[in-house]
Amino acid sequence: GAVVSQHPSRVICKSGTSVKIECRSLDFQATTMFWYRQFPKKSLMLMATSNEGSKATYEQGVEKDKFLINHASLTLSTLTVTSAHPEDSSFYICSARATSGYTDTQYFGPGTRLTVL
Amino acid sequence: GENVEQHPSTLSVQEGDSAVIKCTYSDSASNYFPWYKQELGKRPQLIIDIRSNVGEKKDQRIAVTLNKTAKHFSLHITETQPEDSAVYFCAATFKTIFGAGTRLFVKA
Numbered sequence: 001g002a003v004v005s006q007h008p009s010r011v012i013c014k015s016g017t018s019v020k021i022e023c024r025s026l027d028f029q030a031t032t033m034f035w036y037r038q039f040p041k042k043s044l045m046l047m048a049t050s051n052e053g054s055k056a057t058y059e060q061g062v063e064k065d066k067f068l069i070n071h072a073s074l075t076l077s078t079l080t081v082t083s084a085h086p087e088d089s090s091f092y093i094c095s096a097r098a099t100s101g102y103t104d105t106q107y108f109g110p111g112t113r114l115t116v117l
Numbered sequence: 118g119e120n121v122e123q124h125p126s127t128l129s130v131q132e133g134d135s136a137v138i139k140c141t142y143s144d145s146a147s148n149y150f151p152w153y154k155q156e157l158g159k160r161p162q163l164i165i166d167i168r169s170n171v172g173e174k175k176d177q178r179i180a181v182t183l184n185k186t187a188k189h190f191s192l193h194i195t196e197t198q199p200e201d202s203a204v205y206f207c208a209a210t211f212k213t214i215f216g217a218g219t220r221l222f223v224k225a
Contacts, residue, residue, distance in 0.1 A: 034213065036215075041220075042217075042218070043206060043215045043216065043217045043218045044161065044206065044215045045215075046213070046214060046215075093160060093161075095213070105151065105163060105166065106151070106163070106213055107163070108153075108160040108161045108162075109160060110159070110160045111159075111160055
Protein backbone atom coordinates (compact mmCIF):
# COMPACT_ATOMS: atom_id res chain seq x y z
CA GLY A 1 0.00 0.00 0.00
CA ALA A 2 0.82 3.75 0.05
CA VAL A 3 2.06 4.07 -3.51
CA VAL A 4 2.68 7.45 -5.10
CA SER A 5 3.16 7.78 -8.82
CA GLN A 6 4.57 10.67 -10.76
CA HIS A 7 4.32 11.46 -14.44
CA PRO A 8 6.29 12.00 -16.54
CA SER A 9 9.48 10.44 -15.23
CA ARG A 10 11.60 12.45 -17.64
CA VAL A 11 10.86 15.48 -19.76
CA ILE A 12 12.97 17.59 -22.05
CA CYS A 13 11.56 20.89 -23.20
CA LYS A 14 12.60 24.05 -24.93
CA SER A 15 13.22 27.24 -23.03
CA GLY A 16 10.03 29.28 -22.69
CA THR A 17 7.61 26.38 -22.71
CA SER A 18 5.56 25.13 -19.78
CA VAL A 19 5.73 21.67 -18.30
CA LYS A 20 3.14 19.95 -16.14
CA ILE A 21 4.07 17.21 -13.68
CA GLU A 22 1.42 15.01 -12.08
CA CYS A 23 1.59 13.39 -8.68
CA ARG A 24 -0.96 10.74 -7.73
CA SER A 25 -1.58 8.75 -4.59
CA LEU A 26 -2.73 5.41 -5.94
CA ASP A 27 -4.19 3.61 -2.98
CA PHE A 28 -4.84 6.23 -0.36
CA GLN A 29 -6.26 9.69 -0.02
CA ALA A 30 -3.77 12.44 0.52
CA THR A 31 -5.12 15.66 1.94
CA THR A 32 -1.64 17.09 1.77
CA MET A 33 1.00 16.76 -0.91
CA PHE A 34 4.44 18.28 -1.00
CA TRP A 35 6.66 19.29 -3.88
CA TYR A 36 10.42 19.11 -3.60
CA ARG A 37 13.29 19.97 -5.84
CA GLN A 38 16.59 18.12 -5.69
CA PHE A 39 19.87 19.14 -7.29
CA PRO A 40 22.58 16.54 -7.94
CA LYS A 41 24.11 15.27 -4.72
CA LYS A 42 22.02 17.65 -2.69
CA SER A 43 19.14 17.34 -0.29
CA LEU A 44 15.48 17.73 -1.08
CA MET A 45 14.38 21.33 -0.96
CA LEU A 46 10.74 21.85 -0.07
CA MET A 47 9.09 24.10 -2.63
CA ALA A 48 5.47 24.11 -1.54
CA THR A 49 2.80 22.37 0.47
CA SER A 50 -0.41 21.58 -1.32
CA ASN A 51 -3.71 20.97 0.44
CA GLU A 52 -6.68 19.60 -1.43
CA GLY A 53 -9.13 22.30 -2.38
CA SER A 54 -7.05 25.24 -1.23
CA LYS A 55 -4.14 27.32 -2.44
CA ALA A 56 -0.67 25.95 -2.04
CA THR A 57 1.70 27.37 0.56
CA TYR A 58 5.05 28.23 -0.98
CA GLU A 59 8.38 28.25 0.81
CA GLN A 60 10.40 31.42 0.93
CA GLY A 61 12.17 32.13 -2.32
CA VAL A 62 9.91 29.95 -4.47
CA GLU A 63 8.00 31.92 -7.09
CA LYS A 64 4.36 30.93 -7.00
CA ASP A 65 3.72 32.37 -10.46
CA LYS A 66 6.57 30.31 -11.82
CA PHE A 67 5.65 27.04 -10.16
CA LEU A 68 1.88 26.64 -10.32
CA ILE A 69 0.45 24.00 -8.03
CA ASN A 70 -3.03 22.59 -8.21
CA HIS A 71 -4.44 20.01 -5.81
CA ALA A 72 -7.79 19.31 -7.36
CA SER A 73 -8.59 16.03 -5.67
CA LEU A 74 -7.51 13.86 -2.77
CA THR A 75 -5.37 11.78 -5.10
CA LEU A 76 -3.91 14.26 -7.56
CA SER A 77 -1.65 17.28 -7.38
CA THR A 78 0.04 18.94 -10.33
CA LEU A 79 3.08 21.17 -10.60
CA THR A 80 3.39 23.34 -13.70
CA VAL A 81 6.72 24.95 -14.42
CA THR A 82 5.78 27.97 -16.48
CA SER A 83 8.07 29.56 -19.06
CA ALA A 84 10.80 27.12 -18.17
CA HIS A 85 14.45 28.15 -18.39
CA PRO A 86 17.64 26.09 -18.20
CA GLU A 87 18.07 26.97 -14.52
CA ASP A 88 14.77 25.19 -13.84
CA SER A 89 16.37 21.91 -14.88
CA SER A 90 16.27 19.68 -11.84
CA PHE A 91 14.80 16.58 -10.27
CA TYR A 92 11.30 17.29 -8.96
CA ILE A 93 9.80 14.92 -6.40
CA CYS A 94 6.35 14.97 -4.89
CA SER A 95 5.22 13.29 -1.72
CA ALA A 96 1.83 12.57 -0.26
CA ARG A 97 1.03 12.37 3.38
CA ALA A 98 -1.08 9.52 4.66
CA THR A 99 -2.45 10.57 7.98
CA SER A 100 -3.79 7.65 9.87
CA GLY A 101 -4.03 7.82 13.60
CA TYR A 102 -0.50 7.74 14.97
CA THR A 103 1.63 8.34 11.93
CA ASP A 104 2.09 11.22 9.53
CA THR A 105 4.18 9.32 7.07
CA GLN A 106 5.04 10.84 3.74
CA TYR A 107 5.39 8.64 0.71
CA PHE A 108 7.42 9.84 -2.21
CA GLY A 109 6.85 9.63 -5.90
CA PRO A 110 9.65 8.39 -8.16
CA GLY A 111 10.54 11.88 -9.30
CA THR A 112 10.56 13.76 -12.59
CA ARG A 113 13.79 14.79 -14.21
CA LEU A 114 13.26 18.03 -16.08
CA THR A 115 15.78 19.23 -18.62
CA VAL A 116 15.24 22.62 -20.19
CA LEU A 117 17.25 23.27 -23.32
CA GLY B 118 10.90 28.17 10.24
CA GLU B 119 12.38 24.80 10.99
CA ASN B 120 16.05 24.18 10.37
CA VAL B 121 17.54 20.70 10.35
CA GLU B 122 21.27 20.08 10.46
CA GLN B 123 22.76 16.70 9.69
CA HIS B 124 26.23 15.27 10.31
CA PRO B 125 28.39 13.87 8.92
CA SER B 126 27.96 14.63 5.25
CA THR B 127 29.94 11.54 4.30
CA LEU B 128 30.53 8.39 6.33
CA SER B 129 32.64 5.41 5.35
CA VAL B 130 32.57 2.22 7.41
CA GLN B 131 33.74 -1.37 7.09
CA GLU B 132 31.16 -4.04 6.54
CA GLY B 133 29.90 -5.24 9.88
CA ASP B 134 30.68 -2.02 11.72
CA SER B 135 28.05 0.37 13.05
CA ALA B 136 27.14 3.70 11.49
CA VAL B 137 25.68 6.66 13.35
CA ILE B 138 24.18 9.75 11.73
CA LYS B 139 23.11 12.71 13.83
CA CYS B 140 20.62 15.49 13.28
CA THR B 141 19.59 18.57 15.21
CA TYR B 142 16.47 20.62 14.75
CA SER B 143 15.46 24.09 15.75
CA ASP B 144 11.68 24.08 16.20
CA SER B 145 10.77 22.77 19.63
CA ALA B 146 7.24 22.13 18.36
CA SER B 147 8.50 19.44 15.99
CA ASN B 148 6.99 16.12 16.90
CA TYR B 149 7.71 13.75 14.05
CA PHE B 150 11.15 12.64 12.88
CA PRO B 151 11.45 10.28 9.92
CA TRP B 152 14.61 8.94 8.32
CA TYR B 153 14.79 8.28 4.60
CA LYS B 154 17.20 6.27 2.48
CA GLN B 155 17.76 7.36 -1.10
CA GLU B 156 19.64 5.31 -3.63
CA LEU B 157 21.04 6.97 -6.72
CA GLY B 158 18.30 8.14 -9.07
CA LYS B 159 15.53 6.75 -6.91
CA ARG B 160 12.92 8.14 -4.60
CA PRO B 161 13.51 8.50 -0.85
CA GLN B 162 12.25 5.51 1.09
CA LEU B 163 11.15 5.76 4.69
CA ILE B 164 13.24 3.42 6.81
CA ILE B 165 12.23 4.38 10.33
CA ASP B 166 10.49 7.18 12.14
CA ILE B 167 9.92 8.33 15.70
CA ARG B 168 7.51 10.65 17.41
CA SER B 169 8.28 13.00 20.22
CA ASN B 170 6.61 10.91 22.92
CA VAL B 171 9.12 8.11 22.36
CA GLY B 172 12.83 8.19 23.14
CA GLU B 173 14.00 5.23 21.10
CA LYS B 174 12.71 2.94 18.41
CA LYS B 175 14.32 -0.11 16.87
CA ASP B 176 13.65 -2.15 13.76
CA GLN B 177 16.10 -5.00 13.24
CA ARG B 178 19.49 -3.41 12.45
CA ILE B 179 18.15 0.12 12.47
CA ALA B 180 17.41 2.25 15.50
CA VAL B 181 16.57 5.88 16.10
CA THR B 182 17.03 7.82 19.33
CA LEU B 183 15.49 11.16 20.18
CA ASN B 184 16.53 13.71 22.78
CA LYS B 185 13.83 16.36 22.86
CA THR B 186 15.58 18.47 25.46
CA ALA B 187 18.69 18.79 23.33
CA LYS B 188 16.67 18.77 20.11
CA HIS B 189 18.66 16.09 18.41
CA PHE B 190 18.00 12.64 17.07
CA SER B 191 20.23 9.96 15.63
CA LEU B 192 20.09 7.02 13.27
CA HIS B 193 22.04 3.91 14.22
CA ILE B 194 22.74 1.13 11.75
CA THR B 195 24.40 -1.96 13.17
CA GLU B 196 26.16 -4.77 11.30
CA THR B 197 26.32 -2.65 8.16
CA GLN B 198 26.17 -4.35 4.79
CA PRO B 199 27.20 -3.10 1.33
CA GLU B 200 23.54 -2.68 0.40
CA ASP B 201 23.22 -0.10 3.16
CA SER B 202 25.33 2.23 1.00
CA ALA B 203 23.09 5.16 0.06
CA VAL B 204 22.27 8.71 1.03
CA TYR B 205 20.34 9.03 4.28
CA PHE B 206 18.20 12.03 5.12
CA CYS B 207 16.75 12.99 8.45
CA ALA B 208 13.69 15.20 8.59
CA ALA B 209 11.60 17.02 11.14
CA THR B 210 8.18 18.61 11.57
CA PHE B 211 4.86 18.34 10.02
CA LYS B 212 5.86 19.29 6.51
CA THR B 213 9.18 17.47 6.52
CA ILE B 214 12.15 19.75 6.30
CA PHE B 215 15.12 17.62 5.34
CA GLY B 216 18.66 17.61 6.57
CA ALA B 217 21.45 17.93 4.02
CA GLY B 218 21.96 14.19 3.81
CA THR B 219 24.71 11.74 4.69
CA ARG B 220 26.35 9.66 2.03
CA LEU B 221 27.14 6.30 3.59
CA PHE B 222 29.72 4.00 2.05
CA VAL B 223 29.98 0.47 3.40
CA LYS B 224 33.18 -1.18 2.29
CA ALA B 225 33.13 -4.93 1.84
